[in-house]
Amino acid sequence: QQQVKQSPQSLIVQKGGISIINCAYENTAFDYFPWYQQFPGKGPALLIAIRPDVSEKKEGRFTISFNKSAKQFSLHIMDSQPGDSATYFCAASKNNNDMRFGAGTRLTVKP
Amino acid sequence: SAVISQKPSRDICQRGTSLTIQCQVDSQVTMMFWYRQQPGQSLTLIATANQGSEATYESGFVIDKFPISRPNLTFSTLTVSNMSPEDSSIYLCSVVWASGRADEQYFGPGTRLTVT
Numbered sequence: 001q002q003q004v005k006q007s008p009q010s011l012i013v014q015k016g017g018i019s020i021i022n023c024a025y026e027n028t029a030f031d032y033f034p035w036y037q038q039f040p041g042k043g044p045a046l047l048i049a050i051r052p053d054v055s056e057k058k059e060g061r062f063t064i065s066f067n068k069s070a071k072q073f074s075l076h077i078m079d080s081q082p083g084d085s086a087t088y089f090c091a092a093s094k095n096n097n098d099m100r101f102g103a104g105t106r107l108t109v110k111p
Numbered sequence: 112s113a114v115i116s117q118k119p120s121r122d123i124c125q126r127g128t129s130l131t132i133q134c135q136v137d138s139q140v141t142m143m144f145w146y147r148q149q150p151g152q153s154l155t156l157i158a159t160a161n162q163g164s165e166a167t168y169e170s171g172f173v174i175d176k177f178p179i180s181r182p183n184l185t186f187s188t189l190t191v192s193n194m195s196p197e198d199s200s201i202y203l204c205s206v207v208w209a210s211g212r213a214d215e216q217y218f219g220p221g222t223r224l225t226v227t
Contacts, residue, residue, distance in 0.1 A: 041223075042221070043115075043203055043221045046215055046216065046217060049215065089153060093216070099216060100156075101154045102153065103153045
């Protein structure tokens with residue numbers, strides 16, 4: 001099922017640093033690219049999402065960069081905090097159907 | 112956003128039995144899905160729950176093993192039938208919530224199933 005490749009598998013960042021997680025997709029029909037944050041024992045929570053008509057979207061400390069020609073998108077977490085330590089999933093879908101998820105990145109922010 | 116609840120939150124079941132998981136949403140939603148997340152893994156779509164008709168299953172998932180009901184726009188059930196230890200996973204209900212320009216997909220808290 002996996003049509004979205006996510007890297008790295010795990011990431012350790014110092015408090016205040018920038019966390020960067022990358023994803024690549026194959027299906028050019030995808031038109032919606034969300035990022036989810038999941039804490040242990042909880043369901044994934046929608047963090048930020050982008051559509052291919054824009055190249056960047058920023059919400060607070062979280063930014064998605066989108067490169068349509070390269071079929072890649074990334075999540076940047078500025079000023080990373082220990083409370084950001086979680087697993088992050090990128091995803092892609094077409095017409096809100098059949099959402100495909102990346103393998104996940106376990107982020108640890110060290111104080 | 113929609114508020115999604117799932118019951119039970121967790122269960123330990125014996126091999127060969129069945130468990131029905133309920134998903135309730137506090138408002139009408141256009142689409143509902145069921146996902147499986149094995150420990151430390153990503154999310155895999157099991158099926159799309161269609162209101163008033165048979166669910167649409169992904170490759171590798173069949174109705175006899177994972178029967179799904181969706182009697183209305185706010186409720187769905189997933190049954191895990193004839194369970195084996197390989198079915199131990201977190202099962203997640205997900206909904207698409209129409210929010211302004213962009214429809215967004217939200218997840219319930221999950222049901223953690225352990226099969227012994």
